[in-house]
Amino acid sequence: MSLIKSLPPMLTAIGLGIALSACQTVGSKEAYRSAFERGATPGSQPQESATQSINAYTVADLKPGERPDQASTEAGLWMMMDRVEADLSTSGNRITDAKLNTYVNGVLCKIAGEYCKDFRVYIMRVPTFNASMAPNGTMLIHSGFLLRTKNEAQLTAVVGHEIAHYLRRHSDQRLKDTVDKTNAMIFVQLASIAAGVSSLGNIATLATIGSLQSFSRDNEREADGYGLALMVRAGYDPIEASKIWKRVIRERDADPDKKQPDAFLATHPPSDERNQALGELANSVENANELRTGEAAYQNAIAPLRASFMRDELAKRKYSTTLALFDMLAEDGHNLAQVHYFRGEIYRLRGDEGDLQHAISAYRKAIAEGDVPPELYRSYGLTLKRSGSMEEARQAFSMYLELAKDAPDHQMIQSMISGNI
């Protein structure tokens, strides 16, 4: 019994040591740079990473076509994700548009090179800025991501980042990290109960959570740097990677409810850090400005679906951030009639002080650009009617009925024209 009594404090100390050591990462800039250098030769053997926590689980990159050994934890992850993928393939949210899928797969193959066949892309109709990679090569791209990126180079920056998660086997590394740290945690908790100081167990739990998230951030830094190298190798201008984060920051700053990301619990490094680190790395690439951005090809590819992506953003009813996003799209200058129409829709739906006038002026800008959707005239008419310009409203409604002959709301709009509603 005396042995057990003296053990717990010692175990506690050891456990805390394990849990906390991983928090001591090197300067984050170095983490990006070393991954960038390493990404120049994908498929390489393990070598020292600048990030100590990642070194603990150093692995060789997956080789093209490589499958994990059946007895490994990695194979378990693949099995689980194979099932998730089967579910995804039949998901109602999946965008199956053949042209868009062919385009995105083509871009993926340009940057994945000999790994091309290891990935399957699923484009999902979700209006958020996100993409993810499963350990088995299942890649998810949200429609909100496709709307927010400006060109092919920005698409490859994120695809490259996700490919890096796959090649560097980050899911398996994270699983091993989680298993080891929770193992340590449970014994620390038991030991602290035995020692009669259960508060130590709570500290250990917190330390473990913080340490797990810190490991996740280190993975993200590595994927950023590595992805940037893949992008340069495929001939894309690396400065576009940091520009994505500038766009994200601008949208975030427009959010009235924005919360400061919790530095302790965040799974990803702060956007400002990513913007800066990726920008500095890109500036160190020689003749980067001669590399391509692929803007026209990208905009052509998403053009047929862009209106539906924008409508999904409106449905979020997060007007401030959506306005910031649509303003950026207006600056990009593609299909301005469409962008101004949707800017008008934001003002019309929000209905704050002065928004009626903002909406009217946005609709007018759209009309001036030409080639607007028929629904614009309905919205324009409703806004004019609300602001008291009945004659102009009638004209807009008539235009709508002329352009949308089979409109289901034909009779209602007709009543508005005759002044019955």
Place this chain on the structure above:
Amino acid sequence: MLRTIQLAALAAAAFLVSGCVTAKTVEFKWQNDDRRMVLMPTDIQLMNMTGGGVEVPNAEWTAKAEGLFLTSLRDKLSEINSQVIESDTGLDQPQEQVKLIKLHETVGATIQNHLPGTAFALPTMPESAVWTLGSSTHALKARYGADYALFVHVRDSYTSGDRAAAIFVGALFGVHMQGGTQRGFASLVDLRTGDVVWYNRLLRAKGDMRNAKGARETADALLRGFPG
């Protein structure tokens, strides 16, 4: 955190005491010549529970258990039902089938959570109510020419050496910790209506599908009360 563990352990223990419960959603009897039943691809996953309680999926065990369990299931069914039809599996599966397996996972888990007579039974749900997968099951009836389908879903985790040590040390100090569990359910579905006509669940801290004997025992337990 510890309080959470204790509460979770208590809740789990409460569940485990109830063992496996048979829920005949409706009194069901085969009509004589009406026993064509398609066996859907079994949805099985075996996991290793680590010291810290993380369930790590294990591909090797799962592959082995899938083979053993399927053999046991076929043996068991051949004793009570002579017209079992095999379904397409893997990439040969039609989309409708994949969707129905997904739907069954959700419906089956809901039945499991809200079984009449248990702590989380739905207070406003009459006992005569029938759970159903809906008319999308017609696609399976057309494809296989069967009137019934059996859906099976099992998740099975095993206590690792680390976990066993944690449980042992915990017990010394009066802390109860959960080891590996076997959770699963099987539903017999009438493909003409989509209704779940028979259902059984497993929720227990025993069972081992990694060997032939254990796999047969699990199949027996899961199909206990299956209409013969």
